Amino acid sequence: MRTRLGTVLAALVTSATAAAVLPSGTPASAVTPVGAGVAAAAQTAPTAARATPRLRISVRARGLSHAWDAKPIGRGRVLITEREPARLTVAAGSGTRRVRFPTGKVFVSGETGLMGLEIDPGYSSNRRFYTCSGWRTGGGGHDVRVIAWRMNDAATRARMIKPLVTGLPSTSGRHGGCRLLVTDGGALVVGTGDAAVGRNPRSLTSLGGKTLRLQLPSGRPHPANPFAGASNRKKRYVLTYGHRNVQGLAQRRDGSLWSVEHGPDRDDEVNRLRPGGDYGWHPVPGYDESVPMTDQSLPGKQVGARWRSGRPTLATSGSTFVDGRKWGAWNGVLAVAALKAERLVLMRFDRQGRFVRSWAPRQLRRYGRLRTVTQLPNGNLLVCTDGDGGAGKVLLVKPV
Template sequence: MRGRTVAAALAAAGVLFTAGCSSSDGAEEGRWSPVSAGPSGSSPPSATGPSATGPSASPAGKGPPAKGSAEVVRTVTDSLKAPWGLAPLPGGDLLVSLRDDGKLVRVDTGSGKKTEVGTVPGVAAAGEGGLLGIAVSPRFASDHFVYAYLTTESDNRIARLLYDERKPAGQQLGAPNTVLRGIPKGTVHNGGRIAFGPDGMLYAGTGETGERGLAQDRKSLAGKILRMTPEGRPAEGNPDPGSLVWSWGHRNVQGLAWDADNRLWASEFGQDTWDELNLIEPGGNYGWPKAEGRAGGKDFVDPVAQWRTSQSSPSGIAWAGGSVWMAGLRGEALWRVPLKGTKEAADPQPFLKGKYGRLRAAVAAGGDRLWVLTNETDSRGTPQKGDDRILEVRVR
């Protein structure tokens, strides 16, 4: 495995050099439009490969088929305890965060072998909080950093940790360097998904912690999508200079993914009526708590797709083959949303419904494959139907 990882890391370094990704100070960002950049634009390729932008899109000029499919190829590994975040490493292995234990686990996607990487210090798991989203640095081949979104006794924060694979299992994480602190925490609605975008910047989805007014408070980090440099500073090109806020008016964002044209999509939990899939516009107000689902006015950005909360409760999302694939918790389904540009190309379809329980994350695995993470442990830490696992899913 070690040789394979080193070789892949060297290859990733070559991709980064060729792509000319933006440096951490955002010097390259002026040439990239995160909303409208397309094949004719000058947006840089993803620094993180399939995990950021998803597998290849549909053939040029063709949208995805109206009807799709999702077939579980195999169980990659099982017996995971309250998993939450899922992130590919160079070489093909996966990192998984365990919400309640505060641990990071590495999974060999060939053999399914699990190896404990280490424990993230400071995690105070309670309710929906704990060790949540994780992301691998786009420069992992040279800096060996992983990022974690975690709930502490006082707040939610994002920390950067050195991952030293040469050390013994369980001792491979360095001391956390907090790049962002002060994201409000709550028993519920902590958000938690983080991901590097095609621009090399770090994005984070946060929740409003159950205090609805925070979503409309532009000075609060709660109920927002944040965009920052890898060091946690406001990224150049943000709507308000000096602010981390990329979009606002969100209830609880737990899914982030970019399509083939580098447009950012996000999934959002509704309250009693509508869950949402949103196309994210910089500076956009997505309405909560004044609007849930499509409001049809000029004040708020309407979702592209919406579901009854009993059907979905969406968490992680991935882009593959011209569609957004959305993992549903309460709905226990993998939803396919075929897109033509920025619109639905056909009605969303549910797959795997009720077969594997609650689905927490979906991550592009390259080509027509996804990694899908189940999460049968509820917010009280109680296992529901059985052990949690990673599935390899073939999609169309």
């Protein structure tokens, strides 16, 4: 698969009519396979005039297994989730330490384990943070759920406050989602997977294949949600539906919310979220992955992707909008970690949300599968690699 991916990307470079080449020598067209129906605007003069920065990369944490998310918690410390061993780890100084946490309660199978992580805006005083993970419910059952936790002052032990939302579907562990994002307005957005059940994405009484929006700290459905008045409680959580497996969530400076998700054998997607929007994944009967990622033949109106990979997929995952003048021409891009393609893809969208172009910095193409990317308050990036058996790392990326 990796050889085929490289061959196809090389072909894209060869066939591109206007392949912009990075200072590092990586053709931008190699990571911008744009399918039919996805708008691509011409590069604007202001973007061309700004220089792309050089990157200085160091290892912030090592010895990890399937690092899934990483967020700063103050005093130079970084909190990390590891999916398969279901561990919480803190990187502090030059080392790491495990956080006491009920690992045995986490359901771990396939793509599901200890996944999404977010930090409460008031963490410095309340020590609250949130996870999304598989969870053992007793009697051999399991689901995916979002849980609020409180960390002790030394960041050595986490105590459960309460589950915020439960009952996200879970079967074999396939398509478990599950990304978290605290918005600028203080809401918690949850990106979920469809659990490989075909009816879930477009069923408004299932929490699978959706983005959900919750109030903090209560966990109640957000009052501005499009179905906030529904009689069914699950439906009241729904922000958007018709998704396959949401892996990334990000908020742009203009306040818009964006998602990144895995396609089947084609069409990874980047979507701009519209409350109440149907994003068109409906793999029925059974679980028929030959259907389009955004099936415009379905009843109603489906929201088209802002970018899609075509064939092959890159296995796009965690994302963040990169802000700050020190990023030069990359100020304002959407940074997307890619697992199968083993790169960080920087995507430029114009003010209307139309795809413009992308870059893949060569310096980040030597670390294997990349799971997610987070921007620190100082503008630098944290990038999680997906190595297992202690081979995983969290990288610190500085523009210079």
